[in-house]
Amino acid sequence: MNRTIEEKINLTVQWLREKVDESHTRGIVVGISGGIDSALVAFLIKRAFPNNSLGIILPCKSNPKDREDALKVVEACGIEHMEVELSEIHDILLGSVVAEMRKKELIDDHTNLRLSDANLRARLRMSTIYSVANSLNYIVAGTDNAAEIHTGYFTKYGDGGVDIVPIANLKKREVYEWAKHLGVPQSVIDRAPSAGLWEGQTDESEMGTTYDMVDDVLSGKEVPEKDRLIIEKLHQRSEHKRRMPDKPSVF
Ligand SMILES: Nc1ncnc2c1ncn2[C@@H]1O[C@H](COP(=O)(O)OP(=O)(O)OC[C@H]2O[C@@H]([n+]3cccc(C(=O)O)c3)[C@H](O)[C@@H]2O)[C@@H](O)[C@H]1O
Ligand SMILES: Nc1ncnc2c1ncn2[C@@H]1O[C@H](COP(=O)(O)OP(=O)(O)OP(=O)(O)O)[C@@H](O)[C@H]1O
Numbered sequence: 678m679n680r681t682i683e684e685k686i687n688l689t690v691q692w693l694r695e696k697v698d699e700s701h702t703r704g705i706v707v708g709i710s711g712g713i714d715s716a717l718v719a720f721l722i723k724r725a726f727p728n729n730s731l732g733i734i735l736p737c738k739s740n741p742k743d744r745e746d747a748l749k750v751v752e753a754c755g756i757e758h759m760e761v762e763l764s765e766i767h768d769i770l771l772g773s774v775v776a777e778m779r780k781k782e783l784i785d786d787h788t789n790l791r792l793s794d795a796n797l798r799a800r801l802r803m804s805t806i807y808s809v810a811n812s813l814n815y816i817v818a819g820t821d822n823a824a825e826i827h828t829g830y831f832t833k834y835g836d837g838g839v840d841i842v843p844i845a846n847l848k849k850r851e852v853y854e855w856a857k858h859l860g861v862p863q864s865v866i867d868r869a870p871s872a873g874l875w876e877g878q879t880d881e882s883e884m885g886t887t888y889d890m891v892d893d894v895l896s897g898k899e900v901p902e903k904d905r906l907i908i909e910k911l912h913q914r915s916e917h918k919r920r921m922p923d924k925p926s927v928f
């Protein structure tokens with residue numbers, strides 16, 4: 678069936694209400710980054726729960742432009758919001774971990790401190806969002822789209838640690854279509870997708886391919902060999918992120 682975007686949005690809004698009903702909770706919370714995925718989810722949860730939706734802005738040594746764009750999203754969809762600054766807590770926690778690892782001589786040339794620094798930002802955000810969700814009896818909406826899930830381009834138990842994933846079926850290009858339809862601010866639409874986990878990071882430069890290519894693979898279309906191999910590798914390596922942790926089946 679060929680549904681319009683508005684029909685699909687309405688079905689998603691209905692689904693969001695069902696999820697809250699089923700879980701005996703009261704509403705939905707999402708982290709708003711200033712990027713397009715969380716902007717779309719903020720618009721959707723606000724439509725589903727005009728009085729019981731909440732956006733949280735969580736700067737963690739972030740580019741100030743992220744916060745400016747996040748505030749534009751808040752204003753455009755009218756969602757209630759709060760902010761928690763995580764930079765200091767991130768410094769303290771990572772500083773303690775690294776100091777202890779140095780003391781134990783656990784750090785050498787192979788230690789990937791940048792990855793650990795980056796993923797800790799996503800996991801501190803997750804912990805903060807759950808603190809709010811627990812207090813309010815809300816569920817946590819994730820913002821991962823189909824392309825990110827396919828490639829595993831998210832932090833396990835960080836931005837991947839959520840209760841529901843409302844845009845999990847959307848390819849990145851559909852995220853843009855829905856966002857435009859709902860009135861997500863143009864400056865958010867125009868930004869290059871970035872996890873914002875380090876200065877200058879963009880999703881496409883880190884992945885080594887483009888969202889267009891990942892979307893094409895998801896649509897069953899042919900893509901250049903080089904991109905196909907990259908996407909296959911990303912997908913295989915991240916298999917563990919899309920399932921429950923392994924347990925022994927030996928007895
Ligand atoms: N085969 C396996 N079976 C079970 N567990 C396995 C495993 N391989 C690794 N692991 C575990 O998983 C960990 C690696 O996974 P993880 O910690 O997620 O780390 P990893 O996948 O290496 O890094 C996360 C990636 O997602 C990107 N990201 C993060 C957050 C937001 C966004 C965004 O788009 O906004 C993007 C980030 O830039 C980076 O490229 C390992 O440290 C290990 O604990
Ligand atoms: N500064 C932040 N404040 C609040 N939440 C954040 C922040 N940074 C990241 N997040 C959360 O982590 C999610 C993952 O980030 P991701 O970059 O994939 O999505 P996005 O920023 O919304 O869109 P894009 O992929 O286009 O940058 C965000 O959607 C948001 O929910």
Ligand SMILES: [Mg+2]
Nearest residue numbers: 710712871872
């Ligand atoms: Mg982003």
